[in-house]
Amino acid sequence: MTHKILIIARTAPYGSSLAREGLDYVLTSAAYDQDICLLFIGDGLFQLMKQQQPQQINLKSQIAAMEILPLYDIENLFAVEEDLIERNINTEELGMEVKIIKRSEVSQLIDSQDKVLSF
Amino acid sequence: MKFSLLLLASPYSQQGGLSALKFAQTCLNQGHQVYRVFFYHEAVQTASFLQTPQQDESNLHQQWLELAESHEIDLVTCIAAALKRGVLDKSEAKRYQKDGFNLQKPFELSGLGQLLDAQINSDQLITFA
Numbered sequence: 001m002t003h004k005i006l007i008i009a010r011t012a013p014y015g016s017s018l019a020r021e022g023l024d025y026v027l028t029s030a031a032y033d034q035d036i037c038l039l040f041i042g043d044g045l046f047q048l049m050k051q052q053q054p055q056q057i058n059l060k061s062q063i064a065a066m067e068i069l070p071l072y073d074i075e076n077l078f079a080v081e082e083d084l085i086e087r088n089i090n091t092e093e094l095g096m097e098v099k100i101i102k103r104s105e106v107s108q109l110i111d112s113q114d115k116v117l118s119f
Numbered sequence: 120m121k122f123s124l125l126l127l128a129s130p131y132s133q134q135g136g137l138s139a140l141k142f143a144q145t146c147l148n149q150g151h152q153v154y155r156v157f158f159y160h161e162a163v164q165t166a167s168f169l170q171t172p173q174q175d176e177s178n179l180h181q182q183w184l185e186l187a188e189s190h191e192i193d194l195v196t197c198i199a200a201a202l203k204r205g206v207l208d209k210s211e212a213k214r215y216q217k218d219g220f221n222l223q224k225p226f227e228l229s230g231l232g233q234l235l236d237a238q239i240n241s242d243q244l245i246t247f248a
Contacts, residue, residue, distance in 0.1 A: 001239075003239055005238070017160065018127065018160055021159060021160050021200060024199070024231060025231050025234060025235075028230070028231035028232055028234075028235060029231075029235050032232060032235055034235065115238050115239065115244070117125070117238060117244065117246065118246070119127075
């Protein structure tokens with residue numbers, strides 16, 4: 001049976017491996033035919049930046065790994081507008097197509113899901 | 120209520136490891152069910168039976184083991200996260216030609232599908248980061 005699962009990405013892509021391990025969970029869940037959507041909040045927004053050069057710290061690119069998401073039918077990606085503004089990130093700097101929502105709409109998004117997990 | 124626990128916290132350098140154990144003990148004492156405990160991220164180190172804290176400090180591995188033996192709870196460790204951090208059972212040690220192993224039953228290695236199964240089949244999945 002398909003469940004609506006929301007994964008909240010709240011951590012920066014490097015410095016901790018949590019973002020990467022969270023993405024592994026996203027891909028696993030999608031492989032088991034779950035209906036996944038992703039919400040990027042706080043420093044999790046940095047995972048979406050186009051210009052990542054993690055090869056300089058011997059790591060794989062988070063944004064490159066996320067390019068596979070549409071192949072898993074994961075097309076509902078959300079980002080919080082206030083968090084983008086606080087970090088001075090323009091949407092042109094993002095490497096993925098995301099829907100921008102207001103912080104006040106986050107609770108509604110969470111309510112619309114069967115299961116929620118954050119990394 | 121049917122609970123599952125997701126542990127992300129390193130067993131001894133973060134509070135989450137002990138909090139998860141206390142939460143599981145309390146659930147069971149109050150008659151709730153613990154469907155699965157899933158060790159991921161730094162928490163995979165909890166599964167190593169080689170951990171040897173000082174005698175006057177708590178041994179988290181030992182306490183999970185005792186809880187699992189008295190209540191038959193499922194202790195699943197993410198295989199990819201564990202191998203990377205040097206936590207291997209006997210068959211993985213053999214597969215990767217390592218001299219030793221440090222994970223055995225009731226802890227087991229499995230994939231992230233087990234976390235998804237826990238999330239879907241529990242009333243609540245609680246994260247300890």
